[in-house]
Amino acid sequence: MLYLAVRQMLSRKRQTALIFLGISFGTMIYIVIAGLQFGFRGYLTEQLLNNTAHVLIKGSEQNIEEKELRPRFFSKNIFVKWITPPAGKRQEAKLGNPQGWFDLLQKDPNVVAYAPRLSINGIVTNGRYRHSVGITGIVPTKQMKITSLEDYMLNGSLKNLAGGGSKIILGSGVLKSIGAKVGDTVKLSTGLGEARPFKIVGKLHLGNEQMDDVMALGNIRDIQALNHTPGRVSEISVALIDISLSGTLAEKWSLYTKDKVQGWEEANAQFMQMITIQDIMRLIMTGAILLVAGFGVYNVLSIMINQKKKEIAILRSIGYGPDKILQLFLYQGFFLGVGGGLLGLFFGWGLNMLLLQYELSFEVGRDNHLPISFDISIYVTAFVAAQVAAGIASFFPARAASKLTPLEIIREEL
Amino acid sequence: MAIIGKNIIKEFGVPPQRVLHNINLHIDDGDFVSISGRSGSGKSTLLYLISTLDNPTQGIIEIDGKIIAQMNQQEIHHFRNTQVGFIFQFHFLLPELTSLENILLGPRNLDLHEEKKGFALELLEKLEISDQVHKLPSQMSGGQQQRVAIARALIMRPKYIFADEPTGNLDSVSGIRVMEILKEINKNDKTTIVLVTHEPDYAAMAKQEIFLVDGKVLRAES
Numbered sequence: 104m105l106y107l108a109v110r111q112m113l114s115r116k117r118q119t120a121l122i123f124l125g126i127s128f129g130t131m132i133y134i135v136i137a138g139l140q141f142g143f144r145g146y147l148t149e150q151l152l153n154n155t156a157h158v159l160i161k162g163s164e165q166n167i168e169e170k171e172l173r174p175r176f177f178s179k180n181i182f183v184k185w186i187t188p189p190a191g192k193r194q195e196a197k198l199g200n201p202q203g204w205f206d207l208l209q210k211d212p213n214v215v216a217y218a219p220r221l222s223i224n225g226i227v228t229n230g231r232y233r234h235s236v237g238i239t240g241i242v243p244t245k246q247m248k249i250t251s252l253e254d255y256m257l258n259g260s261l262k263n264l265a266g267g268g269s270k271i272i273l274g275s276g277v278l279k280s281i282g283a284k285v286g287d288t289v290k291l292s293t294g295l296g297e298a299r300p301f302k303i304v305g306k307l308h309l310g311n312e313q314m315d316d317v318m319a320l321g322n323i324r325d326i327q328a329l330n331h332t333p334g335r336v337s338e339i340s341v342a343l344i345d346i347s348l349s350g351t352l353a354e355k356w357s358l359y360t361k362d363k364v365q366g367w368e369e370a371n372a373q374f375m376q377m378i379t380i381q382d383i384m385r386l387i388m389t390g391a392i393l394l395v396a397g398f399g400v401y402n403v404l405s406i407m408i409n410q411k412k413k414e415i416a417i418l419r420s421i422g423y424g425p426d427k428i429l430q431l432f433l434y435q436g437f438f439l440g441v442g443g444g445l446l447g448l449f450f451g452w453g454l455n456m457l458l459l460q461y462e463l464s465f466e467v468g469r470d471n472h473l474p475i476s477f478d479i480s481i482y483v484t485a486f487v488a489a490q491v492a493a494g495i496a497s498f499f500p501a502r503a504a505s506k507l508t509p510l511e512i513i514r515e516e517l
Numbered sequence: 518m519a520i521i522g523k524n525i526i527k528e529f530g531v532p533p534q535r536v537l538h539n540i541n542l543h544i545d546d547g548d549f550v551s552i553s554g555r556s557g558s559g560k561s562t563l564l565y566l567i568s569t570l571d572n573p574t575q576g577i578i579e580i581d582g583k584i585i586a587q588m589n590q591q592e593i594h595h596f597r598n599t600q601v602g603f604i605f606q607f608h609f610l611l612p613e614l615t616s617l618e619n620i621l622l623g624p625r626n627l628d629l630h631e632e633k634k635g636f637a638l639e640l641l642e643k644l645e646i647s648d649q650v651h652k653l654p655s656q657m658s659g660g661q662q663q664r665v666a667i668a669r670a671l672i673m674r675p676k677y678i679f680a681d682e683p684t685g686n687l688d689s690v691s692g693i694r695v696m697e698i699l700k701e702i703n704k705n706d707k708t709t710i711v712l713v714t715h716e717p718d719y720a721a722m723a724k725q726e727i728f729l730v731d732g733k734v735l736r737a738e739s
Contacts (some may be wrong), residue, residue, distance in 0.1 A: 414611045421603065422595065422598025424590065425590075502585070508572045513681075
């Protein structure tokens with residue numbers, strides 16, 4: 104039946120080409136949209152993971168509350184109405200027992216790496232120019248294991264911070280704002296004590312203006328000294344073997360401590376919601392596209408079967424059973440699905456390559472091109488979906504054709 | 518061996534309308550039988566019943582000692598594929614296939630198309646359309662198309678040919694030629710032919726004539 108199926112398709116070049124195009128268009132659209140969505144998602148995830156890690160352990164902030172102070176100043180029987188209620192941070196967030204965490208994380212088989220950090224706010228000064236920054240003290244070798252920040256270094260390397268010695272890496276926006284360059288020495292202050300000189304040993308450019316305008320990285324020991332808080336760790340970033348375990352592990356670890364342990368998904372709940380919405384949208388769109396493509400196959404095959412009734416009758420009368428007739432049209436659906444799917448893969452890939460060439464007026468990550476994913480799973484999904492749509496769409500008309508008896512067709516013709 | 522019909526009754530519709538009334542027939546191997554009658558007399562219905570395309574409402578039809586109603590679908594398909602050749606009023610050729618490919622459709626179902634190719638060319642020669650081997654149906658005349666259909670019916674060297682008004686769509690010259698071909702096949706190959714026609718002249722060319730009126734056999738002549 105393969106032979107006949109091919110001959111029938113070749114004899115209807117226009118119809119065949121139209122279905123081919125319908126299926127390939129659907130496949131192509133899926134690839135382009137999924138490529139863009141996954142590309143953006145990858146970019147955003149990377150950006151977020153550079154800052155939040157798979158699991159983030161941080162000291163919980165303690166605030167002064169009314170109920171704590173009330174018994175110290177007033178007896179139980181007095182009604183108190185505060186004109187200015189007591190408020191404010193008790194102290195900066197810090198981990199209670201960082202070493203305890205290090206020991207735990209070192210032993211946990213789910214952990215790939217971890218990196219302690221101290222995050223504080225400060226001011227960087229270069230001559231007359233001042234700029235407020237978010238200073239993060241890191242252990243360079245450990246930080247490099249859990250983030251891809253090294254990939255975003257325009258000058259220098261995170262390794263330059265190893266060993267301390269008052270060195271700093273600044274975001275490209277910060278450098279621009281204070282008119283400094285790598286190699287210059289700037290002053291850093293936190294408001295506590297005197298400003299200290301730091302040598303700029305690197306330039307970081309994440310392509311995210313908000314980050315590039317405030318980012319300052321230093322060796323954790325230098326930043327602890329600058330902040331007059333030796334040994335203090337405000338957070339530990341943890342990288343896991345399986346990121347999907349982040350929620351479960353965060354929940355488990357939070358049982359041991361008062362520190363705040365957040366899984367990646369919890370810390371980025373909004374982002375996860377956005378991803379879910381994106382997934383739903385993509386599924387709806389894919390469904391709609393495949394429905395249209397499938398309907399095209401169904402329509403054309405149904406029309407063709409109607410036109411081919413006489414031929415079906417003769418095939419049945421010379422001994423071709425219903426199974427053979429079913430095969431005849433299923434083969435055609437299969438070829439249309441495979442051909443259209445393959446063509447769609449090629450078109451989708453080609454269009455994505457073209458889009459990749461398009462230069463944006465702003466930067467996204469490392470450059471100013473659209474982040475497009477070429478993940479193989481997108482292409483596999485698109486191809487399989489095209490086959491399923493074509494398969495289902497061809498099955499029903501094929502089954503209807505196989506049920507036709509030669510006699511009812513012959514009688515129709517007479 | 519033969520085709521035997523006993524008390525064949527065929528009804529259609531609701532309420533049932535009887536189209537054939539207690540038909541009895543006996544067609545021997547190598548016979549040439551014509552079934553004729555006016556339009557609506559039931560001649561085509563009778564042909565479809567004895568050719569396994571349809572089942573009677575009542576009665577028994579035996580072919581080569583087997584009761585058709587007791588044959589399963591596989592047996593019927595195999596029987597049609599190997600023992601039967603059909604020729605219809607409309608040639609029913611597959612428009613995307615050449616004459617040769619159309620003729621070889623039956624053998625292709627049994628993977629015998631390569632083996633039967635020589636015989637197909639022989640048939641085309643015999644039917645005087647050897648110059649049409651690679652032509653599509655749309656490139657041939659009605660008479661030539663019907664001859665290709667006859668070649669398709671003969672390719673498996675069937676024991677039976679069932680022809681339903683094979684000349685109905687042809688001009689008189691082509692019609693006579695088709696009838697001559699059928700006679701030759703019957704004479705030379707001893708193929709049993711059952712022909713439905715409303716043309717008395719063609720019916721008279723058969724060895725046995727069955728004349729139907731309103732679903733009943735008015736006369737059967739040998």
